[in-house]
Structure formats: structure tokens, C-alpha cells
Amino acid sequence: MAKLALVGATGAVGQEMLKIMEERQFPVDELICLADPKEAGTRVKFRGEDLVVQAADEAVFKKADIAMFAAGTEVSKMLAPLARQHDCVVIDNSYAFRLQDDVPLVVPEVNADDIAQHKGIIANPNCSTILLVVAINPIHQAAGLKRVIVSTYQAVSGAGKAGIYELEAHSQAALDGKEVQPEVFDYPIAFNLIPHIDVFVEEDYTREEMKMVWETRKIMHLPELKVAPTAVRVPVFRSHSESINLETQRPISVEEARQVFSQAPGIIVQDDPANKKYPMPLYSSNRDEVYVGRIRKDISTEQGLAFWISADQIRKGAATNSLQIAEVVIEKNLY
Amino acid sequence: MAKLALVGATGAVGQEMLKIMEERQFPVDELICLADPKEAGTRVKFRGEDLVVQAADEAVFKKADIAMFAAGTEVSKMLAPLARQHDCVVIDNSYAFRLQDDVPLVVPEVNADDIAQHKGIIANPNCSTILLVVAINPIHQAAGLKRVIVSTYQAVSGAGKAGIYELEAHSQAALDGKEVQPEVFDYPIAFNLIPHIDVFVEEDYTREEMKMVWETRKIMHLPELKVAPTAVRVPVFRSHSESINLETQRPISVEEARQVFSQAPGIIVQDDPANKKYPMPLYSSNRDEVYVGRIRKDISTEQGLAFWISADQIRKGAATNSLQIAEVVIEKNLY
Numbered sequence: 265m266a267k268l269a270l271v272g273a274t275g276a277v278g279q280e281m282l283k284i285m286e287e288r289q290f291p292v293d294e295l296i297c298l299a300d301p302k303e304a305g306t307r308v309k310f311r312g313e314d315l316v317v318q319a320a321d322e323a324v325f326k327k328a329d330i331a332m333f334a335a336g337t338e339v340s341k342m343l344a345p346l347a348r349q350h351d352c353v354v355i356d357n358s359y360a361f362r363l364q365d366d367v368p369l370v371v372p373e374v375n376a377d378d379i380a381q382h383k384g385i386i387a388n389p390n391c392s393t394i395l396l397v398v399a400i401n402p403i404h405q406a407a408g409l410k411r412v413i414v415s416t417y418q419a420v421s422g423a424g425k426a427g428i429y430e431l432e433a434h435s436q437a438a439l440d441g442k443e444v445q446p447e448v449f450d451y452p453i454a455f456n457l458i459p460h461i462d463v464f465v466e467e468d469y470t471r472e473e474m475k476m477v478w479e480t481r482k483i484m485h486l487p488e489l490k491v492a493p494t495a496v497r498v499p500v501f502r503s504h505s506e507s508i509n510l511e512t513q514r515p516i517s518v519e520e521a522r523q524v525f526s527q528a529p530g531i532i533v534q535d536d537p538a539n540k541k542y543p544m545p546l547y548s549s550n551r552d553e554v555y556v557g558r559i560r561k562d563i564s565t566e567q568g569l570a571f572w573i574s575a576d577q578i579r580k581g582a583a584t585n586s587l588q589i590a591e592v593v594i595e596k597n598l599y
Numbered sequence: 600m601a602k603l604a605l606v607g608a609t610g611a612v613g614q615e616m617l618k619i620m621e622e623r624q625f626p627v628d629e630l631i632c633l634a635d636p637k638e639a640g641t642r643v644k645f646r647g648e649d650l651v652v653q654a655a656d657e658a659v660f661k662k663a664d665i666a667m668f669a670a671g672t673e674v675s676k677m678l679a680p681l682a683r684q685h686d687c688v689v690i691d692n693s694y695a696f697r698l699q700d701d702v703p704l705v706v707p708e709v710n711a712d713d714i715a716q717h718k719g720i721i722a723n724p725n726c727s728t729i730l731l732v733v734a735i736n737p738i739h740q741a742a743g744l745k746r747v748i749v750s751t752y753q754a755v756s757g758a759g760k761a762g763i764y765e766l767e768a769h770s771q772a773a774l775d776g777k778e779v780q781p782e783v784f785d786y787p788i789a790f791n792l793i794p795h796i797d798v799f800v801e802e803d804y805t806r807e808e809m810k811m812v813w814e815t816r817k818i819m820h821l822p823e824l825k826v827a828p829t830a831v832r833v834p835v836f837r838s839h840s841e842s843i844n845l846e847t848q849r850p851i852s853v854e855e856a857r858q859v860f861s862q863a864p865g866i867i868v869q870d871d872p873a874n875k876k877y878p879m880p881l882y883s884s885n886r887d888e889v890y891v892g893r894i895r896k897d898i899s900t901e902q903g904l905a906f907w908i909s910a911d912q913i914r915k916g917a918a919t920n921s922l923q924i925a926e927v928v929i930e931k932n933l934y
Contacts, residue, residue, distance in 0.1 A: 505831075
């Protein structure tokens with residue numbers, strides 16, 4: 265049991281964390297809900313009780329063993345050092361510390377052992393990256409990865425509650441033939457696709473795309489892994505999907521791959537074309553597993569595998585993964 | 600000038616053909632509009648006149664030099680042989696004859712010369728394939744193609760008027776919290792993705808995917824070209840998009856590729872990340888060109904290029920391409 269502070273308790277990921285902590289009987293004996301001072305005093309439900317949200321400031325971290333950060337990169341940069349001053353272990357969902365050498369970047373199904381190396385901060389990876397590594401790590405264990413080509417189909421909830429609201433309101437406006445100005449996204453997202461998530465950083469790749477390169481390499485301890493990502497926002501409320509082509513070092517048959525996926529942690533194989541079974545975001549939502557299907561040979565190369573995944577990026581891509589990390593920290597007394 | 604029969608004049612592609620013939624001042628001096636007997640007697644607009652739709656039967660083909668077929672594979676199989684009996688040149692938008700050796704499969708920007716080889720039937724390729732080859736052929740000319748990996752984001756209008764209606768009605772139902780049963784698609788398409796278009800045919804690839812393999816090879820005269828496709832239906836009304844990774848035989852820089860694309864026929868380069876310019880289906884709709892953007896190095900391989908395309912698949916993917924073929928047939932007197 266631990267005392268937990270949750271920074272960003274009123275946001276999309278924070279709210280999901282509260283729900284998942286209830287479902288998982290998460291070992292917390294005191295929960296301190298924090299948010300922007302503007303939201304202090306509002307209440308959130310947790311295990312049948314109303315908890316009063318407090319302004320996130322230094323003093324509260326004194327009372328917590330672990331602080332879960334789910335409030336964006338700027339908040340993490342500002343408050344995580346204060347939490348550390350009070351020996352509060354930080355599990356951070358933002359981009360702030362992910363690539364620092366002394367910060368383990370963890371997907372428990374892949375590199376849970378890295379958690380023990382922490383120096384006070386453990387980072388939760390980017391959502392698209394989490395889904396990707398859960399799916400490709402078992403194939404790497406079985407056949408060695410040489411190259412990963414991935415095109416994403418990312419839900420609007422990746423942009424938080426405001427993204428969900430914008431898709432809902434603007435879909436209605438589009439159906440009514442009304443013109444509306446996009447606010448959360450750069451262009452209308454209703455009935456459209458936007459091949460641009462986060463800012464452009466290098467060689468005309470976006471940061472969302474480069475996260476899938478940098479973070480995948482760090483999580484899998486494969487600093488040379490070749491990854492070619494394309495990240496696209498789609499008009500789906502929840503659950504990201506990815507079309508993945510792998511090249512492996514050793515041959516792996518489709519049957520073997522299906523077997524490997526079905527025995528891997530955190531994966532549900534949903535792959536029965538004859539009966540029209542394959543992963544879809546509408547049905548992978550509100551689940552913790554990564555759904556894997558359309559498993560087939562990549563017919564354009566000798567040792568290639570193609571498949572399609574879908575998973576709830578608010579849960580496994582953020583809230584669930586962070587809580588899985590926290591469970592290891594608590595269970596192994598790493599705080 | 601030619602006498603033209605249009606089979607499927609009341610369908611999504613047929614209606615678009617009428618509109619495009621008006622725009623292009625298409626050289627037709629008599630137009631006979633045909634459809635299912637159930638629709639005989641209805642009227643369609645063409646160049647300010649109301650044309651009465653007739654039942655598609657053998658007799659009408661006597662009066663036509665060229666018959667455009669836009670009514671599905673079964674209709675083409677049944678009526679194209681009758682049209683041929685009257686020496687009517689068939690330009691067929693269906694899958695019926697595309698892979699027959701004596702039937703040229705044509706995208707005018709790529710293989711217009713094949714039209715002259717026709718033996719009475721010329722086939723219009725699959726929509727996703729047309730967009731793909733318009734984009735990759737210039738790179739093949741410049742650097743030689745070795746391998747193509749493509750993931751599609753296909754609009755519902757690929758399933759005709761009924762697909763458009765279903766997305767519209769079911770999006771409204773979803774926003775209203777109402778349950779509705781999908782009819783056109785196997786699963787709800789509103790706010791969802793379906794990684795399955797057409798039937799599964801071989802090695803767990805769909806026919807929509809294998810069309811991108813078989814037809815690309817035939818159009819480009821590259822029977823050994825390696826193509827790995829993934830076809831996904833997305834909740835977009837109009838315009839297909841594709842995420843493409845190419846491997847080339849000779850190196851080609853991003854600058855050179857951008858130059859090659861910008862000089863290629865049928866392409867508009869829309870590629871300015873700093874100013875958030877890239878192709879999107881909302882803006883490529885109702886245009887005849889293939890929009891190409893997000894042009895960058897494939898950072899997972901030595902000689903690779905990654906880019907993103909979007910184009911109106913009812914126009915360039917079907918109606919416009921068929922009419923471009925017909926224009927060559929008329930201009931070169933190949934009927």
C-alpha cells in the first residue's frame with residue numbers, strides 16, 4: 265500500500281486512472297487528487313467517495329510516496345522537481361523526461377526490469393509507441409527485428425477531452441451543413457484525415473512520428489532499430505490503430521507469429537478473416553489489451569510480416585500503463 | 600466526336616461522369632444514358648438538357664460507338680459481350696476484365712500507349728491502384744522501383760451512394776446515442792475503422808489489397824514488382840488517402856523526388872510542413888489530381904522514400920480516368 269498523488273485528476277487520462285484504480289483494486293491507501301488551481305475544490309469520485317481536488321503545489325507532495333503525473337509536459341517540468349525534493353517517486357505520462365538517460369521508459373510487458381533502475385522518475389511512453397512495442401516485442405523475441413514500418417490511425421482522444429468534444433461538435437455541424445472553425449486541431453477533423461500530429465522536428469518527420477523511433481529504441485534496448493513511422497489523425501473517438509510491416513532477422517511463419525502473439529502478455533489475437541474478425545477501434549475501446557489481427561506474410565519481402573493492431577490509447581497507451589508501472593514500484597518496494 | 604452509351608448513369612460514378620463530361624467539354628455528339636430497367640424513364644441532366652434513362656439492353660448498343668460501363672462487375676460481365684457484338688468499344692470501370700491478357704488496363708498518365716492495343720474492351724483500374732500508380736510511376740521513371748508498402752485510408756464513397764448515406768445516417772445516429780445496424784458495411788463505419796474491403800482471397804489478403812498488387816504490376820508493365828498493401832475503410836465521405844513507403848533501385852533525394860513529383864502529370868505537390876500544407880481528403884475532393892505531400896526519406900532503409908497521397912477516388916479513381924481513356928480512344932480514332 266502506498267500514498268499516491270494524482271496530478272491532472274480532472275483530465276481525460278486522470279479520470280481514466282481513477283476508474284482503472286477502482287477496477288484493478290490498485291494498492292493505494294491514500295489518494296490525493298491534484299489539478300490546476302482553477303479546478304481546486306471540485307470533486308472527483310473514487311471508490312464511492314467524493315474526493316476534493318487540491319491545487320497542485322509543493323506542499324502536497326510531502327504527503328505522497330508516489331506522484332502520477334497526467335497533466336502535460338509543462339506541468340511535469342514544473343512540478344516533478346518539487347515532488348522529487350520530497351522523495352516522492354514520479355511516474356510521468358508526459359514527454360518531459362522520457363529520453364533522459366537516468367529515467368527508465370517503461371512498458372511493463374516489455375521492460376519491467378528497467379523500473380528498478382529508477383532515480384526518482386519513471387516515464388510512461390507515448391501512446392502510439394506503447395501499442396507498437398507491446399505488439400512487436402514478442403516477434404523480436406522470436407525472430408529478431410530488423411525493420412519496422414508503421415502507419416497510424418490515431419483517435420482524437422489523443423488530444424484529450426477537447427479533442428473528443430471537437431470531433432463530436434464538428435461532426436454534428438458538418439452533418440447540419442454548418443461551417444465551424446477548428447480549434448484543437450489545425451484542420452477540420454470531422455470526416456477528414458490530418459497527416460500531422462505534434463510539431464515537425466527533423467527531416468520533415470513530426471515529433472509524434474519520431475517518438476515512435478526514439479522511444480521504441482529505448483524501451484526495447486535496440487538503439488539501432490530501424491523504424492519508419494507515419495502518424496495520421498482520424499475521425500475516431502477512442503483507440504489508436506496501426507498498420508505494421510516488419511522485417512525479421514530470422515524467418516517466422518504466419519502460424520508461428522500467430523502463436524507467438526497469442527502467448528504474449530497484453531495481447532488479444534483477433535484474427536479470423538473467414539469470420540470477419542479483426543481489430544477495430546470501436547471494439548478495442550475501454551479494454552487494456554492490444555488487439556492484433558490481419559496477421560499475414562509481407563508479400564513484398566523474404567522475411568516479412570504484416571499485421572494490424574488497435575488498442576485504447578487512453579488506457580493501455582497512458583492510464584493503464586502508468587498504473588502498471590506504479591504497481592511494480594509498490595509491489596517491489598521501489599519507493 | 601463519338602456516340603456514347605453510359606451504363607450506370609444514375610449511380611455515384613455515372614453521375615460524376617456526366618458532370619465531368621460537361622466540365623471537360625468531352626467530345627460526345629450523342630449520349631445514351633442507361634441503367635437498371637427499374638430506373639428506366641427517370642431523367643438525368645446533361646448540358647442543360649434532361650436525358651431520359653433507358654433500360655440497358657442489347658439494342659441500344661447498336662447506336663453507340665463507345666460504351667462506358669459504371670454499374671458493377673455483374674452488369675459488365677452480362678452486357679459488355681452484347682456491346683461487343685455491335686462493335687461498340689467498351690471502357691469498363693468494373694473488375695470483370697481487368698486481368699485478361701487481351702484487355703489493356705490503363706491509367707493515361709502511366710500507360711496511355713496501351714490503349715491502342717485494345718481488342719474491344721479497355722479496363723479502368725481499381726480506384727486505390729489508380730491513385731497509387733499516378734504517384735509512384737514518376738519515381739519509378741527516375742529511380743526504379745524495388746518495393747512498395749502501402750496502407751490505405753479509404754472513403755465510404757468507394758462503396759457507392761449507399762456507403763455515403765450509411766456514414767451520414769449512422770454518424771447522426773451515433774451522435775444521438777442510437778443503435779443502428781450496418782447494412783452496406785460489415786461493421787459500423789461511423790467513428791470506426793474497418794481493416795477489410797472486398798472479400799479475402801489469398802494468404803489472408805483481401806481482393807482490394809491484391810488488386811493493388813496485380814493491377815499495379817500490369818499497368819506499370821512490372822510483373823515482378825513487390826507490393827505489400829493494407830486496405831482500411833475510414834469514416835471519410837470522399838477521397839482515398841494512402842501512406843506509401845518505397846524502396847528504389849537507385850538513390851533519390853527528397854529534393855529530387857519533390858522535383859520529379861512536381862513535373863509529373865496528374866499530380867499536385869502539396870508539401871510544406873512549416874506552413875502545415877499536406878494532402879487531406881476534405882480538400883482533395885472534387886479535383887482530378889492526386890495530391891502528394893509529407894515527402895521525406897524513409898529513415899528505416901538506405902534507398903527509401905516515404906510520402907502521403909490523397910485524391911478523389913470517384914473522379915480520378917473512376918469517372919475521370921475512364922473519360923481520359925475515352926478521350927484517347929476518340930482522339931486517335933481507336934473505335
